[in-house]
Amino acid sequence: MDVLILILQLLLLGYRVISLFNNYTFHWLVALICESWFTLCWIFAITTQWNPAVIQTYPERLLQRVEELPAIDLFVTTADAVLEPPIMTVNTVLSLLAMDYPSEKLACYVSDDGCSPLTLYALQEASKFAKHWIPFCKNFNVQVRAPFKYFSHDNQNDGYDDHSSTQDFKQQCLRMKDMYDNLSRRIEEACTTSIPSSRLEGEFADFSNTQRDNHPTIIKIIRENKKEKHSEGLPHLIYISREKRPKHPHHYKAGAMNALTKVSGLMTNAPFILNVDCDMFVNNPKIALHAMSVLLDPEKGQKEVAFVQCPQQFYGKLKNDPLGNQMVVLFKYIASGIAGLQGPLYGGTNCFHRRKVIYGLSPHEAEKGNMPEIPEKKLKQEFGASKELVNSAAHVLEGRTDSPNNDINISKSLEAANQVTNCGYEYSTGWGVQIGWKYGSVVEDILTGLSIHKKGWRSEFCIPEPMAFTGVAPVGLPAAMSQQKRWATGMLEIFLNKNYCPLLCTIFGKLHFRQFLAYMWILNWGFQPIFEVSYVCLLTFCIITNTNFLPQGPALLIPITLVVIHMLYTLSEYLATKLSIQEWWNNQRMSRIYIMNARFSGFIAMILKLLRISNTVFDITRKDQNNASSDGENLSDDDNGGTFTFDESSVFVPGTTILLMQLAAMVIKFIGLLESRSGNNNIENNNNGYGIICDMLCSLYLIICFLPFLKGIFKRGKYGIPSSTIFKSATLAFLFVSLCYTNN
Ligand SMILES: O=c1ccn([C@@H]2O[C@H](COP(=O)(O)OP(=O)(O)O[C@H]3O[C@H](CO)[C@@H](O)[C@H](O)[C@H]3O)[C@@H](O)[C@H]2O)c(=O)[nH]1
Numbered sequence: 001m002d003v004l005i006l007i008l009q010l011l012l013l014g015y016r017v018i019s020l021f022n023n024y025t026f027h028w029l030v031a032l033i034c035e036s037w038f039t040l041c042w043i044f045a046i047t048t049q050w051n052p053a054v055i056q057t058y059p060e061r062l063l064q065r066v067e068e069l070p071a072i073d074l075f076v077t078t079a080d081a082v083l084e085p086p087i088m089t090v091n092t093v094l095s096l097l098a099m100d101y102p103s104e105k106l107a108c109y110v111s112d113d114g115c116s117p118l119t120l121y122a123l124q125e126a127s128k129f130a131k132h133w134i135p136f137c138k139n140f141n142v143q144v145r146a147p148f149k150y151f152s153h154d155n156q157n158d159g160y161d162d163h164s165s166t167q168d169f170k171q172q173c174l175r176m177k178d179m180y181d182n183l184s185r186r187i188e189e190a191c192t193t194s195i196p197s198s199r200l201e202g203e204f205a206d207f208s209n210t211q212r213d214n215h216p217t218i219i220k221i222i223r224e225n226k227k228e229k230h231s232e233g234l235p236h237l238i239y240i241s242r243e244k245r246p247k248h249p250h251h252y253k254a255g256a257m258n259a260l261t262k263v264s265g266l267m268t269n270a271p272f273i274l275n276v277d278c279d280m281f282v283n284n285p286k287i288a289l290h291a292m293s294v295l296l297d298p299e300k301g302q303k304e305v306a307f308v309q310c311p312q313q314f315y316g317k318l319k320n321d322p323l324g325n326q327m328v329v330l331f332k333y334i335a336s337g338i339a340g341l342q343g344p345l346y347g348g349t350n351c352f353h354r355r356k357v358i359y360g361l362s363p364h365e366a367e368k369g370n371m372p373e374i375p376e377k378k379l380k381q382e383f384g385a386s387k388e389l390v391n392s393a394a395h396v397l398e399g400r401t402d403s404p405n406n407d408i409n410i411s412k413s414l415e416a417a418n419q420v421t422n423c424g425y426e427y428s429t430g431w432g433v434q435i436g437w438k439y440g441s442v443v444e445d446i447l448t449g450l451s452i453h454k455k456g457w458r459s460e461f462c463i464p465e466p467m468a469f470t471g472v473a474p475v476g477l478p479a480a481m482s483q484q485k486r487w488a489t490g491m492l493e494i495f496l497n498k499n500y501c502p503l504l505c506t507i508f509g510k511l512h513f514r515q516f517l518a519y520m521w522i523l524n525w526g527f528q529p530i531f532e533v534s535y536v537c538l539l540t541f542c543i544i545t546n547t548n549f550l551p552q553g554p555a556l557l558i559p560i561t562l563v564v565i566h567m568l569y570t571l572s573e574y575l576a577t578k579l580s581i582q583e584w585w586n587n588q589r590m591s592r593i594y595i596m597n598a599r600f601s602g603f604i605a606m607i608l609k610l611l612r613i614s615n616t617v618f619d620i621t622r623k624d625q626n627n628a629s630s631d632g633e634n635l636s637d638d639d640n641g642g643t644f645t646f647d648e649s650s651v652f653v654p655g656t657t658i659l660l661m662q663l664a665a666m667v668i669k670f671i672g673l674l675e676s677r678s679g680n681n682n683i684e685n686n687n688n689g690y691g692i693i694c695d696m697l698c699s700l701y702l703i704i705c706f707l708p709f710l711k712g713i714f715k716r717g718k719y720g721i722p723s724s725t726i727f728k729s730a731t732l733a734f735l736f737v738s739l740c741y742t743n744n
């Protein structure tokens, strides 16, 4: 099928080229360019899917093989106590702390880019709750260790929990539920009663007179797992809000990740790092053991694998995926395909990293005996002025395996930790450039993963049963749109990055050729809108001006077969994944909507950045736990539950414009047809009947895709498209139609 579709595409291109030689028209040249790009994209997609691979892990064998499990530092990022409710972060943290892994090997660092006392308060309370929760989970071998999910109605325990019927368990469970309800009530109350920032006291005094983007570093050790005190055996828990000042770029999530890397380097310096966004939680408590099975594998794992990525899966899935953001089929085909190449792309969350790779080592350097002797001066240049940090980095780079934190007292590193999270600390160091999470793109994850693959490292997917992590997908169209827009912009930023353009990485670096094509497949999210929007404009232009869009005569069969086969083929993928036809259609439609609205807006944002008119920003996705988990099941299509909501954002302008353009084209065409009939002319002089029908069908297809927008035009409130957007779109559509006439 892949090849058949490719051949049809090539035939179409061939036809266009030949026709262009015979009779040059500008619009056929545009069609040729767009279709060439679509063909290229198809090549990106098929080479990526052709060698799928799955890795099987056996964690129970791991303990027989290694004497001592390595330490893991756990990173959680949160950035806004309103968009990301603290109770959500709390659940992420609790699920991490309660993993099946020796507690003394874990340390959890939470970065709060929102600088919110609420987050700190919530974590403090959570830490008290953890004293009861963790033993409960471990004693009864609970599977879901995020309490909100454990106690929610739709947790069926999936048969993974033991003991679930004993009396003792029932009692304990009720007690836990009580405590958790108490905890969430207290946190909720704190969130609703806002204390003026000047009246914060005690531990929270540091937050007085702080603003989101203007405050000193605040680091709080919420729990320290001190050996001598015979503590309760809970992991360390540390709160970090790095210093931010206006005019100092803070590099969004990448900056936060580097702050976490530096602070954890000073405090526990674990050789492995697990990073999880606050909207995800651990669903499989053994996941760290699974990941270590790969990373500690003596044959390949240790030498070649830089990171282990677990897929992003979501709970509370809306029926038939009306927003098209569950990415189930995508993960199945593309992701397992990439796993068979150089390995999955880094997805920003649910990922286990090797610290030395983050510190810039290549596989060759990391091999025993090849460890470079790095002079202290160079280390200082890269890691910055902190002596303590340089020492801890040297420890990692030399590949010493003794755990450095045996005698570490976390509180002692507080001063150094404050120094390294200073907003000026990274100036003229290697952070964000040679080491750490890379700066320069709002999809820092793909960029960072690419920089690692460029060095020649592999990565692996880890897909244990039950699934490793789960979380919330954006709820509502505006949130999903802003996420897609950010991704598109970020992909373009990566392509234009002089150090990490994938093409250069494969020519000058060690990025495998097919892995390069896989990266192009995803970077195409930024390019695709240019071609799709041009193609659609071309279609409209042709309809309005009575020119041919599709080939004429028998050649018309090429695009028709192509479209039909492609549709059946993608549909078969959905059916093979046990998804419904409705879901397939929703995903098709949403791709059009995302590409022509959000990703196109992302492209425009990139142009504005290049023109230095505005800079790109990381807009945080709004998270709504309740929506996703409780009512989620009942929502089905765009009519219920308000899935298709709109806001004032400009991302909705392109789509509304395209819709209006199609409507205009249809009306113009019909009037034209009526007139020509009454005038008893030849139906068209240069257009055959089938051609017109097919052009109109394409336009009709777009109208059906944009049906939610059509409804939105007539609705009010959040279900309606704001009149300002309609006005802008109508103006643009009018300009376009006039332009068609002047060029006719
Ligand atoms: O200035 C910022 C902005 C965001 N974040 C955190 O980054 C994470 C991801 O943000 P979110 O709004 O959830 O974005 P998503 O679109 O869901 O994120 C996807 O895309 C991002 C890149 O654009 C990746 O970093 C994420 O891991 C990936 O899940 C969250 O934990 C945020 O708290 C920060 O720490 N600081």
Ligand SMILES: [Mn+2]
Pocket: 277, 279, 621
């Ligand atoms: Mn997210």
